[in-house]
Amino acid sequence: MHDTTRSPNSSHHLAPPPPRVARDPEASWCLLACPKWPSTSCPARAGHIRHCVACANHRRPAECLINWRLVPEASLVARCRVYRMAMAGMAVLLLVVVVAEVGADPFILPKKDYCRNRLPSPCCRDGRDDDCTVPISDTVCYCDDFCLEENEDDKENSNHDDCCPDFREVCLGQIPDTYFTGREEGSVCIHNGKVLAAGQHTFNCNECLCEDGQLTCEEDQCLVDEVLIRSVQQNSLRRGWTSTNYSMFWGRKLREGLALRTGTFLPQTMTYNMKPNLLRPDLQRIPMEFDARHKPEWEGLISGVRDQGWCGTSWAFSSLDVAQDREMILSGQSSVILSVQELLSCTFPKVNCQGGYMEHAWGFLKNLGVMEETCYPYTSGSSENVPSCSRESNHCKKYKTEPAYRISTKVEDIQWEILTEGPVQALMTVHRDLFLYKSGVYNCPQTDAQDITAMHSVRIVGWGVEYSSMYAPVKYWVVANSWGTTWGENGFFKIQRGTNACGIESFVLAVRGRKDRMV
Numbered sequence: 110m111h112d113t114t115r116s117p118n119s120s121h122h123l124a125p126p127p128p129r130v131a132r133d134p135e136a137s138w139c140l141l142a143c144p145k146w147p148s149t150s151c152p153a154r155a156g157h158i159r160h161c162v163a164c165a166n167h168r169r170p171a172e173c174l175i176n177w178r179l180v181p182e183a184s185l186v187a188r189c190r191v192y193r194m195a196m197a198g199m200a201v202l203l204l205v206v207v208v209a210e211v212g213a214d215p216f217i218l219p220k221k222d223y224c225r226n227r228l229p230s231p232c233c234r235d236g237r238d239d240d241c242t243v244p245i246s247d248t249v250c251y252c253d254d255f256c257l258e259e260n261e262d263d264k265e266n267s268n269h270d271d272c273c274p275d276f277r278e279v280c281l282g283q284i285p286d287t288y289f290t291g292r293e294e295g296s297v298c299i300h301n302g303k304v305l306a307a308g309q310h311t312f313n314c315n316e317c318l319c320e321d322g323q324l325t326c327e328e329d330q331c332l333v334d335e336v337l338i339r340s341v342q343q344n345s346l347r348r349g350w351t352s353t354n355y356s357m358f359w360g361r362k363l364r365e366g367l368a369l370r371t372g373t374f375l376p377q378t379m380t381y382n383m384k385p386n387l388l389r390p391d392l393q394r395i396p397m398e399f400d401a402r403h404k405p406e407w408e409g410l411i412s413g414v415r416d417q418g419w420c421g422t423s424w425a426f427s428s429l430d431v432a433q434d435r436e437m438i439l440s441g442q443s444s445v446i447l448s449v450q451e452l453l454s455c456t457f458p459k460v461n462c463q464g465g466y467m468e469h470a471w472g473f474l475k476n477l478g479v480m481e482e483t484c485y486p487y488t489s490g491s492s493e494n495v496p497s498c499s500r501e502s503n504h505c506k507k508y509k510t511e512p513a514y515r516i517s518t519k520v521e522d523i524q525w526e527i528l529t530e531g532p533v534q535a536l537m538t539v540h541r542d543l544f545l546y547k548s549g550v551y552n553c554p555q556t557d558a559q560d561i562t563a564m565h566s567v568r569i570v571g572w573g574v575e576y577s578s579m580y581a582p583v584k585y586w587v588v589a590n591s592w593g594t595t596w597g598e599n600g601f602f603k604i605q606r607g608t609n610a611c612g613i614e615s616f617v618l619a620v621r622g623r624k625d626r627m628v
Contacts, residue, residue: 232280252272256273274306305324313331332366349580355544367562368563371423371563372421373564386514395524397574401434402571410444412434414590414599418490420493420495425449425465427591435510436508450486454499456470467566477509514619537613538562552610587601
């Protein structure tokens with residue numbers, strides 16, 4: 110059975126699919142190993158002597174460039190000879206392939222007919238067939254069903270599969286793809302072993318232009334990519350947490366993605382220098398594990414996880430979620446959801462999707478109050494902009510809070526505040542690998558000054574200890590993110606506790622609800 114494992118494709122939501130294992134783009138689609146050629150030199154299966162290949166240029170021992178032409182089945186004479194040549198003091202092995210019968214004329218394909226003129230049959234309809242190829246430009250395209258399966262998650266972006274341009278018309282009976290109509294064979298480009306028609310293409314977050322057989326691409330770093338995924342997966346045991354590949358993070362440039370998926374500015378000087386409240390925690394009453402969601406008297410009062418989408422609004426989401434938790438704990442009533450959109454659109458100074466200050470959210474809550482989400486629904490996460498303030502639902506009641514206050518950096522103080530009063534807000538640094546988090550106890554990677562990071566604000570709802578036969582016990586915080594419930598552990602993540610991982614213990618805020626909260 111062929112391997113159908115795929116990375117997300119190249120649209121803004123999915124990554125490009127991996128190449129077929131047996132079709133190695135690094136070796137320029139070497140289709141067979143000639144009898145006297147070492148099997149390790151070309152990634153192909155011995156016995157594929159339907160066409161001979163001339164491995165004419167060696168850049169690395171396991172790589173060869175190929176020049177070959179398809180000839181009629183009856184004309185094939187598969188005889189290979191090996192020559193040794195000296196070049197610049199180094200021995201270079203040159204394989205010369207004789208693929209022509211004396212007097213036989215090579216079969217030249219029409220410019221637009223590929224599968225149509227393939228011999229012995231146009232199409233191979235039994236899944237994967239690595240022999241089902243036709244030459245195109247300096248590589249090959251495929252006329253087997255697997256060329257579609259390889260990219261079935263991105264049917265609208267089919268120019269990134271490795272099917273021949275006329276595969277859908279000839280083999281599937283579909284209307285010809287106008288994307289290839291009238292294209293000269295020399296106008297296509299090759300990218301990672303894929304045949305690309307002339308025009309615009311997108312690979313993850315970078316735009317490319319195929320023109321006159323040359324592919325020119327942007328080279329910006331993406332929010333996530335295959336290199337990051339491999340690095341995290343290879344070090345998962347050492348890291349102590351597992352990762353996964355979320356399609357929603359593909360197609361974004363790193364700086365843009367970080368800004369829109371985080372969005373909290375460092376507090377202004379006066380706020381940052383605010384003295385923490387003096388707490389006197391009873392250490393005997395602090396349990397080894399605690400989760401505000403499961404405290405009996407708070408059952409059903411703690412907010413779930415929301416999704417800020419592609420707008421830098423973590424400062425607003427974390428503030429309002431902590432505020433509504435505290436309000437509901439005070440009143441004992443079922444949880445409400447406060448309107449992030451009202452806070453974004455109506456706060457002053459006006460903000461956009463590039464971020465905001467936590468203190469602005471707390472000031473708005475204290476002085477003006479915020480209505481419920483049902484009265485002012487959130488739209489900025491999908492539109493990526495902040496519309497002007499529009500309070501048409503004046504009948505909606507608003508919720509106010511007392512002024513926000515700071516908790517010290519002592520772990521016991523943070524625990525005591527959560528245990529007795531409810532979840533708290535915390536500021537942290539986000540690194541790229543957090544976008545791949547699935548489960549386990551996260552810890553910030555070691556970085557250098559060149560690494561791009563962003564500030565993010567989250568809600569701490571509890572703590573615990575993770576035990577493993579492979580590691581010493583690891584203490585952690587239970588944290589609610591604002592990236593939706595499909596990310597992490599149903600929208601939550603665990604991060605090391607007591608080490609100020611990612612700075613999460615350096616600036617923690619809380620607020621008290623008001624009994625006269627509704628105005």
